[in-house]
Amino acid sequence: MRITEADYEYLLHTLSEARSRATEIAASISARVGREHPLAERANTAALNVERVLHGVQKNAAEPAEAAPKVFEISSGAPAAAAANPAAASPASNAMQELPWASFSRESGVGPEHWVSRFVDDLMLEVRASGAITFDTAGRLLEQHRQTFARDLAIARRMVRNYPQLFTEELQAAGLSPRHNVRRTFIAKA
């Protein structure tokens, strides 16, 4: 049995939410009792484990399915031969396999953690899962990412406001004081 498109949607959504919450809990505890406290270590371990599973699911989703995805079959021009003998696949078809995932953030210059990189990742997951893409799908995914961004922004602002001591280095590196307008900085980076 394999993971379905709906499973991936559920897992990625649930784990992304869980990562935000776990990170927030860990930062709150560390700010209160110190990073070396066993309670803070437990919270950090939980947050890291959530992150690890999320990355595992993302990686699993990005791996080629057993059958070659339709979108690449259409694009490469010689899918059957390439699927039957991957070693004989043309450079062009290999390039098509590489293109969507890693190359977007590399070629665009935005980091893999940037929302637009994640949006493209999710978009390509949809393509791989369904072999097609629609405006509705793209619009729904974009809206999900907009909401996630807004939620992360709210969390980031609250954390910097409540626990400025945790962000001293980052704020100094950016040449900002702890009272700087975090929202403006966050949006500028986005």
Place this chain on the structure above:
Amino acid sequence: MQLHPRELNELTRKAGELLSDTGDVPRLLKMRLGTGHALAAAAEEMLGSIEDLLRELRSFDASAYEDDGDPHDEV
């Protein structure tokens, strides 16, 4: 540093929600990938670590870290 009982309750509530929200993840991954799959095992470990955190929060003695200052804003 300070940890007020009210904050501790809030953190405990959030950790409980985290546990509840992620409870189905290991089950789903085991069902789809098999119990021996590394990702299913990692999910099981994740859930265990959240359970440990929740247990630790529930048994934490907030009074040891409390002072007389006003608590911070909502966490």
